[in-house]
Amino acid sequence: ExxxxxxxxxxxxxxxxxxxxxxxxxxxxxxxxxxxxxxxxxxxxxxxxxxxxxxxxxxxxxxxxxxxxxxxxxxxxxxxxxxxxxxxxxxxxxxxxxxxxxxGLDVSHHLIDFYHDLLRELGVVRAADLLTLRSRTPLLVAGVKVALQSPPIRSGRRVIFITLDDGTGCSDATFFEKTQIHSGRTLYRSQLLLVHGTVRRTGARGVSILGDCAWDLSELHARWRESGDISVLRSEMDTLINISNESNKGNKGGESASA
Known part of the structure; x- marks a missing residue:
């Protein structure tokens, strides 16, 4: 002072x-x-x-x-x-x-502004547009991680809740234990995230995401800039999404209920 x-x-x-x-x-x-x-x-x-x-x-x-x-x-x-x-x-x-x-905050630009070219190529959904989507719609969202919580639950399983800010609003994603095998470290380590999941609607204004995969956005962007080929990146991402979905098949409902 x-x-x-x-x-x-x-x-x-x-x-x-x-x-x-x-x-x-x-x-x-x-x-x-x-x-x-x-x-x-x-x-x-x-x-x-x-x-x-x-x-x-x-x-x-x-x-x-x-x-x-x-x-x-x-x-x-x-x-x-x-x-x-x-x-x-x-x-x-x-x-x-x-x-x-x-x-502790961005002033001149939002951090996500520097990744808009990649986000457009991947068809990432803005937080402001989430309410236009139906339940169970698969999607990609991205943003700055502004919150991460993993509170204890009765089942004893670990559930990770994250909130991402993309400059148009915030999106909330939930990662159950099975999906953390592939994405848990990234969720904790990275500040800029790209998340794949499905929409979960809970009323007219209620919307969240059941996450199945997460990537460090800055690392993806650097690799895309280096290769210049979005198809290679898409293929790698699809492979991880398929692996995660296979390992989590038939388990989402059970985990959601027990949580």
């Missing part, structure tokens, strides 16, 4: 050196602010990697003495004196990853 107060009370700042000298905030916070784009307007002609490089130079000169920092301010570090180092600008996906890592 003290550092926020220092920043607000010191505004406006003419450049990064002025900000560092007068705001007097810690190095990690300055670096995080740069990565998040909070200081972009101080030097609009260079990118965030350049700003980090410039800040490292300022930090080297600052030392324990304010006189050293004053020298840095007077040594040509104004906005007009800074030029690009040639370092590449952060990509939009890198910016979003920084936002998620530092803030």
């Amino acid at each position: 003290k550092e926020i107060t220092e920043i607000i009370s010191g505004r406006p700042f003419i450049d990064l050196a002025d900000f560092v000298y007068r705001a007097r905030i810690s190095q990690p916070i300055v670096e995080n602010l740069i990565l998040l784009g909070a200081l972009d307007e101080l030097h609009p002609h260079i990118n965030r990697r350049d700003l980090l490089l410039h800040y490292a130079e300022l930090d080297r000169w600052s030392g324990p003495s304010s006189d050293q920092m004053s020298l840095a301010l007077l040594s040509g570090s104004s906005a007009g004196a800074l030029t690009s180092s040639g370092l590449p600008a952060l990509t939009e996906s890198e910016k979003v990853r920084n936002e998620v890592a530092l803030l």
Whole structure:
């Protein structure tokens, strides 16, 4: 809170050196602010990697003495004196990853935005469109995992409940014990998921998904980009879906009832 107060009370700042000298905030916070784009307007002609490089130079000169920092301010570090180092600008996906890592949420884009091309190819259903589907309809959904629960149940079997956010809404999927043989590790490990299952309707507005397979969406996307052939990816996915359905055949109803 003290550092926020220092920043607000010191505004406006003419450049990064002025900000560092007068705001007097810690190095990690300055670096995080740069990565998040909070200081972009101080030097609009260079990118965030350049700003980090410039800040490292300022930090080297600052030392324990304010006189050293004053020298840095007077040594040509104004906005007009800074030029690009040639370092590449952060990509939009890198910016979003920084936002998620530092803030816990995506600000400039939804994470799923970077996978729309693959999702279109696979015919993935948006969360906003789930209510248009009939019960028992097979489908693919995708999104950022925002919740995972595996509460104890009377039968003693493990059931995993996940919620995915795709930017249009949330979808809820349930994975019973048999389906976790192939997808359990992915459900726990991955933050971006593609899920195959069937629709379960429970009234006019009630809809959930009985999941049978899950994949790490970022890994699938990377493999698709590398091969350029969606048919290969579809074939691999269909194989896993068939294996999962065979191992789970005749068991979904029993598990659902006992849960």
